[in-house]
Amino acid sequence: MMLDNPADKYRPFVAVDLPDRQWPNRRLETPPQWCSVDLRDGNQALIDPMDLERKQRFFDLLVKIGFKQIEVGFPSASQTDFDFVRSLIEQDRVPDDVSIQVLTQAREHLIDRTFEALEGAKNAIVHVYNATDPVFRRVVFNVDKDECVQIAVEATEQIRKRMEAAPETNWTFQYSPELFSTTELNFAVEIVEAVMDTFAPSVEAPMIVNLPATVEAATPNHYADQIEWFCRQVKHRDSLIVSLHPHNDRGTGVAAAELGIMAGADRVEGTLFGNGERTGNVDIVTLAMNLYTQGVHPELDFSNITPIMREVEHCNQLPVHPRHPYVGDLVFTAFSGSHQDAIKKGMAERRANPEAMWEVPYLPIDPMDVGRSYEAVIRVNSQSGKGGVSYLLEQEHGIELPRRLSIEFSQVVQEVADRTGKEITSRMIYQAFADEYLEQNEPFALVGHRLSSEPDSPRVHLEAQIAQNGERRTIRGEGNGPLAAFVRALAAEGQDVEIIDYHEHSRGQGADAEAVAYVEVRIDGEAVFGAGIDESITTASMNAVMSAINRKLSTQAPAANVTAESLA
Ligand code: KIV
Ligand code: ZN
Numbered sequence: 001m002m003l004d005n006p007a008d009k010y011r012p013f014v015a016v017d018l019p020d021r022q023w024p025n026r027r028l029e030t031p032p033q034w035c036s037v038d039l040r041d042g043n044q045a046l047i048d049p050m051d052l053e054r055k056q057r058f059f060d061l062l063v064k065i066g067f068k069q070i071e072v073g074f075p076s077a078s079q080t081d082f083d084f085v086r087s088l089i090e091q092d093r094v095p096d097d098v099s100i101q102v103l104t105q106a107r108e109h110l111i112d113r114t115f116e117a118l119e120g121a122k123n124a125i126v127h128v129y130n131a132t133d134p135v136f137r138r139v140v141f142n143v144d145k146d147e148c149v150q151i152a153v154e155a156t157e158q159i160r161k162r163m164e165a166a167p168e169t170n171w172t173f174q175y176s177p178e179l180f181s182t183t184e185l186n187f188a189v190e191i192v193e194a195v196m197d198t199f200a201p202s203v204e205a206p207m208i209v210n211l212p213a214t215v216e217a218a219t220p221n222h223y224a225d226q227i228e229w230f231c232r233q234v235k236h237r238d239s240l241i242v243s244l245h246p247h248n249d250r251g252t253g254v255a256a257a258e259l260g261i262m263a264g265a266d267r268v269e270g271t272l273f274g275n276g277e278r279t280g281n282v283d284i285v286t287l288a289m290n291l292y293t294q295g296v297h298p299e300l301d302f303s304n305i306t307p308i309m310r311e312v313e314h315c316n317q318l319p320v321h322p323r324h325p326y327v328g329d330l331v332f333t334a335f336s337g338s339h340q341d342a343i344k345k346g347m348a349e350r351r352a353n354p355e356a357m358w359e360v361p362y363l364p365i366d367p368m369d370v371g372r373s374y375e376a377v378i379r380v381n382s383q384s385g386k387g388g389v390s391y392l393l394e395q396e397h398g399i400e401l402p403r404r405l406s407i408e409f410s411q412v413v414q415e416v417a418d419r420t421g422k423e424i425t426s427r428m429i430y431q432a433f434a435d436e437y438l439e440q441n442e443p444f445a446l447v448g449h450r451l452s453s454e455p456d457s458p459r460v461h462l463e464a465q466i467a468q469n470g471e472r473r474t475i476r477g478e479g480n481g482p483l484a485a486f487v488r489a490l491a492a493e494g495q496d497v498e499i500i501d502y503h504e505h506s507r508g509q510g511a512d513a514e515a516v517a518y519v520e521v522r523i524d525g526e527a528v529f530g531a532g533i534d535e536s537i538t539t540a541s542m543n544a545v546m547s548a549i550n551r552k553l554s555t556q557a558p559a560a561n562v563t564a565e566s567l568a
Contacts, residue, residue: 013218016225023224023263031298033267035069036062040103041281042271055084058315066300071101075117076110085117101125106155115162125172128155133179149194156198173199174208181213189233201239212245220252224259231264243267246282253282272312273320289326293365304371332367332377337385340378344391380424382417386410392426398507402518405529412436437531440550443469446542460485482538498522517541521548528552
């Protein structure tokens with residue numbers, strides 16, 4: 001049960017004393033070095049850790065995206081990881097410009113096994129860690145500060161010697177004070193400097209110091225303060241590549257990484273879509289795309305994000321959330337009517353000026369840039385208005401409803417959406433449109449027509465064959481155009497129709513092109529819409545009039561026979 005006073009159980013973090021902090025004034029203008037830890041930290045958090053085949057697929061994907069540093073495993077802890085590292089090296093699967101990174105605990109026999117795994121690698125990062133956090137020192141390892149430093153220093157010395165003994169590999173050394181973000185800052189600097197004294201990095205050959213928020217325990221500005229404080233305090237800062245490794249326990253891993261880079265870090269470790277222990281590692285896709293939306297290329301290629309997501313889902317055997325930033329199945333979709341209207345207007349402006357800066361309301365990024373189409377942008381449910389309905393009819397079926405008709409028809413769709421509580425797909429919308437307007441063939445139907453005209457006269461004579469309840473007869477009329485002649489012919493039969501409004505357009509191209517006609521007519525003092533489609537514009541317009549008459553004569557309420565099932 002939640003406590004009345006959580007302060008009895010939980011301690012708030014203590015702010016870093018850094019009144020002249022500089023990071024809030026900085027901007028993100030270049031991408032950091034990226035290191036994917038999917039195959040190690042991410043893998044350690046999976047229900048079913050990856051086998052060799054899945055690891056290989058994931059590795060190839062990371063290379064294709066453009067990662068130059070990839071933590072491929074924990075070979076001293078897992079035989080699969082050991083075998084994977086060996087297969088990468090022996091099968092020469094690592095491009096020359098990519099460094100493979102492996103994690104090891106600070107224990108000599110594990111370090112030996114780690115170097116065994118890496119034998120023959122071209123570029124390798126050996127990543128050693130030990131826990132520096134006070135709770136871990138006391139509760140888990142029962143070591144004091146000096147013993148903790150000694151563990152790190154001894155491991156560093158062992159690693160340095162093994163690197164010197166294998167000069168054919170281009171080595172980089174990485175040290176992580178584990179749970180950096182909950183370690184006393186002075187002690188973090190002390191232990192890192194002791195490690196540096198042992199390894200002796202230089203400006204030309206720097207080492208990586210990785211500062212993990214192993215368990216995210218404070219607001220991201222606090223992590224940024226810690227990073228800036230560390231960067232200012234540590235000696236020989238220019239011999240270090242300062243790396244961030246945020247986890248996401250408070251849901252602010254991305255913010256922590258961004259502010260941490262502003263605070264002076266050079267590198268970020270994370271995973272694709274944020275898989276990792278508990279709530280995950282920081283999500284590199286979001287970080288990269290956040291940079292991209294600020295006009296900074298992240299130097300990672302997510303041009304085709306959906307197959308990347310599917311591949312990661314396969315390798316991790318975990319789904320990516322449909323609302324995941326930039327990639328989830330629903331993130332480029334608007335259901336709300338007001339959003340749909342705004343997006344429609346933004347898209348129309350963009351079509352008119354495709355080179356302009358991206359300014360489409362509600363879409364922080366052009367879906368096309370990550371290989372997504374505009375098709376899924378607008379979807380219709382009970383929250384949608386006419387904008388979404390007419391957008392889908394137009395985009396996917398080439399039906400450009402006149403405004404007043406779109407208002408009427410959206411009520412037909414709204415009624416179905418409200419009644420079913422379900423999404424209404426574009427196919428269902430088209431079927432509803434067809435049922436409601438195009439397929440109104442009873443009691444009147446147009447069977448055929450013939451037009452003739454006098455030379456030098458605008459008047460046309462129309463002879464049309466119509467069927468009324470299946471019985472055919474011929475009607476005749478004349479007027480200043482086929483539609484006017486048709487209306488006259490109907491009037492001669494006692495069917496008075498006054499055209500209030502008329503629209504037409506073509507849909508499709510070439511031999512498949514069709515005409516779509518819409519009428520608003522007055523019959524017995526009441527305005528009614530009709531619509532018709534045909535290869536010939538004249539037939540389409542006459543069909544539209546028939547549709548309006550039939551709808552008026554119909555004894556059923558317009559949408560009464562439209563159900564989700566009948567549309568599906
Ligand atoms: O989260 C963490 O602290 C780690 C270390 C091994 C870097 O994964
Ligand atoms: Zn981690």
